[in-house]
Amino acid sequence: MLDRLRVRWGCPDLDRRLAEGADPSDDPLLTLRAERLVTPAERAMTAAGLERVVATAQKPQTPFSAAVPIRRGAVRGARRELLALAGDLRQLRSVRPRGVAIAERLLTDPGSPLYTAQSSDEVVSAVRTAAAWLPAYSQPERLNTRCSATQMSSTASSTAG
Secondary structure, three states: OHHHHHHHHOHHHHHHHHHOOOOHHHOHHHHHHHHHHOOHHHHHHHHHHHHHHHHHHHOOOOOOOOOOOOOHHHHHHOHHHHHHHHHHHHHOOOEOHHHHHHHHHHHHOOOOHHHHOOOHHHHHHHHHHHHHHOEOOOOHHHHOOOOOHHHHHHHHHHHHO
């Protein structure tokens, strides 16, 4: 019970570590967080968050809001990729915690390209990184619809090193 509370409070740090490639088996808290991230409920919440960001980018900016403002133009330019990632989060049967953690951090990290990007290319690159790390096994028919194998391996290797 205590570990589950520590995981809940430590989510940002645990998600960062998982997104950076930490092995969940190295730490019991990472293991618990990784197990939670890959559940259908958690994946659906992350997918819904990505869809909300896309919907928000289509609307006029609200002048008074406590939320960190998204980079509307950059998000609109990455709409297709963001929605594809949301679909994959919901539809793939088996996913890796690293891919879900990367997607989650897109939403929750104020330094994420959703909030800081100067162009849609930055958002697309981050989304492709999440998509490349998401499937638990090779599913080329899904991944090739977004980017070539060369793009995926170069994106994945740039985040791994």
